[in-house]
Amino acid sequence: CFKSPLTNVWGESRCGGDWGPELKFAGYDFLILEGKAEKPVYLWICDENVEIRSAEHLAGKTIPETETTVKKEVGDYECKVVSIGPAAEKLVKFACIMSDYDRAAGRCGGGTVMASKNVKAIAVRGHGEIPVARPEEFLEAVEDAERAALEHPDRAWFMEGTVSFMEFIDNTGDLPTRYALTNHWGKSKKVYEELKEKFITAYSACFGCPLGCGIHTEAKMGKWGAPMCGGPEYETAAGFTAASLCEDVEALLRANYLCNIYGMDTISCSQVIAFAIECRERGWISDELLDGVDLRWGNAEAVVEMVEKIARREGLGDILAEGVRRAAKIIGKGAEELALHVKGLEMPYHDPRVAKTGALQYGTANRGMCHVHPHETYDVVHTPSFAETLVPYGLPKPPIDGYMEKGMGRITALVQDAGMTTEILGLCKFLVWAGLSLKRRAAILSAAVGWDVSDVELLKIAERVTNLQRCFNVREGVRRKDDMIPKRLREMPAYGPFSKKEAAIMDYEGMLDEYYDVRGWDRETGIPKREKLEELGLKDVADQLGV
Ligand code: SF4
The missing domain is CATH 1.10.569.10 (Aldehyde Ferredoxin Oxidoreductase Protein, subunit A, domain 2)
Incomplete structure (x- = not known):
């Protein structure tokens, strides 16, 4: 995560591949890059050994050229590399961090941030093990989740x-x-x-x-x-x-x-x-x-x-x-x-006019107009089997009318928080559609770290994270006006079979009011209220913001 050079607010981006697990095998949970190197460099992390090497000869190289050269230079073709390409070096504001040649941590300009720090690549190799607090219980929880995915009817589709x-x-x-x-x-x-x-x-x-x-x-x-x-x-x-x-x-x-x-x-x-x-x-x-x-x-x-x-x-x-x-x-x-x-x-490629929870998602997602951070809320309309998994937490029984506006504030906040749990745990969101229920997520977390976290507690943690990110944005000047979606998306589609008057968003402001009320945010400003922040254990943040 980073402050986005594209949006100037909360930026974060994720990708699949093997780099993350390799970093963990090397013994690290995360890296923080502070400051800026004087000249282009790349990092070579092999277990506890960390080297900063010159990357001047890699200037202007594409992702495949960079990754292949770095692997050759460190003498380990099994290492995993994240790198930036020529677009980031030119400070294109939506440049990615690429992993394993073609996995992209795409959104918000993370690659541009790496380029601004003169870091061309980070190569990692880990030979360690990953300790978990309750190994047998952990294995059971992971096998249960894996079984659910393997047996899920939608798996073939994903494949x-x-x-x-x-x-x-x-x-x-x-x-x-x-x-x-x-x-x-x-x-x-x-x-x-x-x-x-x-x-x-x-x-x-x-x-x-x-x-x-x-x-x-x-x-x-x-x-x-x-x-x-x-x-x-x-x-x-x-x-x-x-x-x-x-x-x-x-x-x-x-x-x-x-x-x-x-x-x-x-x-x-x-x-x-x-x-x-x-x-x-x-x-x-x-x-x-x-x-x-x-x-x-x-x-x-x-x-x-x-x-x-x-x-x-x-x-x-x-x-x-x-x-x-x-x-x-x-x-x-x-x-x-x-x-x-x-x-x-x-804007990403999902249309909020047939699932209006998507409109609120686009308006309020902390990293800007994103369908997936923290979750694809519109899927409660398009995928009833996914919606069913959230009924125990307060989602109305599906089918959910996508054209409905009243009630979408509550639905959006719930689906966002449920989605945020996967972000906290570093899990791929697609697994959520394949049986990785909130209970299963909580079971994996509990066994891994030795806490006893329930599904409901996990949702509360997610709400805390959502609010913390919102407060970051508030500090950067985000207010209610910044949660508005573009005019075109509030109007009826211009032509085609879904060009119906009910597709126009009649009362986006009303939906936003409802969303703010559910979130405990001030209707006028969109700033989280002190009571909400204190309830979530964020009194220090409320103090800093002066709310
Ligand atoms: S479902 Fe997620 S973790 Fe699995 S291959 Fe696709 S992106 Fe990677």
């Missing part, structure tokens, strides 16, 4: 990669299309079938995962060519197709590959490009700035070109590399109203 969800998402009106002018594209089936038939070459899993949602693709021939690499996962696929109305699967693979090697968040990158297409269509971007790029809906070639230009900060790419909020300010005219972001973070 096809999240991109296989795209057709379902499209058909439920959850796919923001043409820069979210509407929420149904109708071409996802074709895109996925072509991807699966021609380009998916392998499936993979992160360390110890029973689901294994990773896919690898390769486009050997054709116009673009994309060497074998990880993804695209759903968000990337939606971003480089439906958002800009491009149907060219090979261009999608190329854009995914470029983001992987340059180290850029595919959500923010594809969003700023779709935004630029609409700005150009409205005549807000000059031909001079476009520098020959024919940026228009459906032109995959221009989309791929813009990915390159953003990574290199060339022409319009230099403006878009600042993220949509700053880019809109620079472009001016009506661009600021058009820009889809909350707190400066670009």
Whole structure:
């Protein structure tokens, strides 16, 4: 976690892969990077030995070049590496930290922060064991969770990669299309079938995962060519197709590959490009700035070109590399109203107009407009089996009407806190859809650290974390106005089967009032009240904020 250079508020980002477990095997729970190295460096951590090595020769290298070189130099091809690419070095505001070549801690510009500290990579190798407080109980709890995942009916779906969800998402009106002018594209089936038939070459899993949602693709021939690499996962696929109305699967693979090697968040990158297409269509971007790029809906070639230009900060790419909020300010005219972001973070690929809990999630998530931090709240509408797991904690019995507004404040806060528990425990959220109930999460934590934490207590801890992050944001100036979602998403989708009047968000402010009341936050300012902070053991934070 970090203060985001993209949003200037709470930033955090996670990724799968093997680096995290390796750090733990080396004997560390986390690393804190303070200050800034005078010249580019990388860290080599092998158990208790920590070296800071020069990385001047790695300047400008892509992620695969960096990772391979570092492994060779430390003389251990089994070590795990996180690194940043050329986009971070150019201080693109949504640059990622990449792990295991193509796993991205994508959102909020963590790579940009690493670059600002002159840290190009961190290689880790651990040979130790991980002690747990109650080993037998721990093993039992983990085996129970693993069994639940292995037997879960949705497991097969995950194993096809999240991109296989795209057709379902499209058909439920959850796919923001043409820069979210509407929420149904109708071409996802074709895109996925072509991807699966021609380009998916392998499936993979992160360390110890029973689901294994990773896919690898390769486009050997054709116009673009994309060497074998990880993804695209759903968000990337939606971003480089439906958002800009491009149907060219090979261009999608190329854009995914470029983001992987340059180290850029595919959500923010594809969003700023779709935004630029609409700005150009409205005549807000000059031909001079476009520098020959024919940026228009459906032109995959221009989309791929813009990915390159953003990574290199060339022409319009230099403006878009600042993220949509700053880019809109620079472009001016009506661009600021058009820009889809909350707190400066670009919109992901789920549409809040068919599941209005998603609107509150986008508005109030501490890292900005995020679907998954701390949780995909809209899934209580789209996935009744997931909603069922939260009924014991106060969620209404499914099905939940996605167009409903009253009651969404309570639902959103509960699902966010439940999701926050996975963030606290460092677990992949997908396991939550595959049987990793709150009770199972509490059992694993209790056995691992030797506490006796119940599911309800775990929820309370999560609420505390949510409030602490909110207080960080309050300190940085976040107030109620910053929890507003963009105008376009409060209006009825412009066309398509979900263009219904009930899809318009009639009373977002009322939903926000209800959410604040449930949270114990002041309606006028959005600041957590002293009583709430004291209830959560955060009196010192209340004192610091002066509330
Ligand atoms: S489900 Fe989560 S942990 Fe498993 S492979 Fe996918 S991202 Fe990694």
